[in-house]
Amino acid sequence: xxxxxxxxPGMFVQEKEAVTLDCTYDTSDPSYGLFWYKQPxxxxxxxxxxxxxxxxxxxxxxxxxxxxxKARKSANLVISASQLGDSAMYFCAMREGxxxxxxxxxxxxxxxx
Amino acid sequence: NAxxxxxxxxxxxxxxxxxxxxxxxxxxxxxxxxxxxxxxxxLRLIHYSVGEGTTAKGEVPDGYNVSRLKKQNFLLxxxxxxxxxxxxxFCASHRKQEPNYGYTFGxxxxxxxx
Numbered sequence: 001x002x003x004x005x006x007x008x009p010g011m012f013v014q015e016k017e018a019v020t021l022d023c024t025y026d027t028s029d030p031s032y033g034l035f036w037y038k039q040p041x042x043x044x045x046x047x048x049x050x051x052x053x054x055x056x057x058x059x060x061x062x063x064x065x066x067x068x069x070k071a072r073k074s075a076n077l078v079i080s081a082s083q084l085g086d087s088a089m090y091f092c093a094m095r096e097g098x099x100x101x102x103x104x105x106x107x108x109x110x111x112x113x
Numbered sequence: 114n115a116x117x118x119x120x121x122x123x124x125x126x127x128x129x130x131x132x133x134x135x136x137x138x139x140x141x142x143x144x145x146x147x148x149x150x151x152x153x154x155x156l157r158l159i160h161y162s163v164g165e166g167t168t169a170k171g172e173v174p175d176g177y178n179v180s181r182l183k184k185q186n187f188l189l190x191x192x193x194x195x196x197x198x199x200x201x202x203f204c205a206s207h208r209k210q211e212p213n214y215g216y217t218f219g220x221x222x223x224x225x226x227x
Binding site: 044047099100101104106 | 144146148153154155156157158161163171172201203205207209213214215216217218220221
């Protein structure tokens with residue numbers, strides 16, 4: 001069974017609007033971390049935001065927030081006030097014990113002017 | 114601060130040839146990883162290391178070997194390259210005491226096997 005599922009291969013959003021990128025995960029480990037990374041067309045991987053399984057509040061980093069619903073095993077990324085530079089591929093990842101992470105297949109976000 | 118440096122950035126190999134990809138980090142990170150990314154897909158873990166002198170297999174280790182003789186370097190070897198190993202290879206690292214920090218990635222190595 002896939003551990004990380006990103007069901008949206010591609011998403012479009014109008015500039016300055018908010019967008020939600022979906023991520024569901026599967027684990028039986030009570031301790032885990034959830035991450036989002038951005039991969040622009042240039043190819044590098046950029047860490048955006050982290051949510052721990054025991055964190056009570058949703059993580060926020062500037063215009064990025066993580067909508068963590070533990071019972072539903074979902075960790076959606078919300079980008080507010082989209083900018084043209086947000087156009088990229090976004091990956092959700094889960095880190096269980098030992099440090100290694102499992103990645104989803106990604107969502108390509110296109111911001112329209 | 115260079116972060117994570119991968120060499121080479123691009124390489125074309127013929128089937129059956131061997132090569133070594135080098136990953137070097139200057140952040141004193143204990144944990145290092147090699148992932149591959151195929152077109153339109155996420156990253157899959159090849160091998161990883163939790164410290165100098167230790168390595169372990171990931172999800173797709175076949176056809177690859179690794180070594181971590183020095184803390185700052187993590188080498189990925191292809192023993193006999195196959196077209197199925199055409200991919201973009203990423204090295205990543207993080208500090209053991211900071212599990213809530215995301216990986217620091219290298220810029221990737223684009224490998225084509227013909």
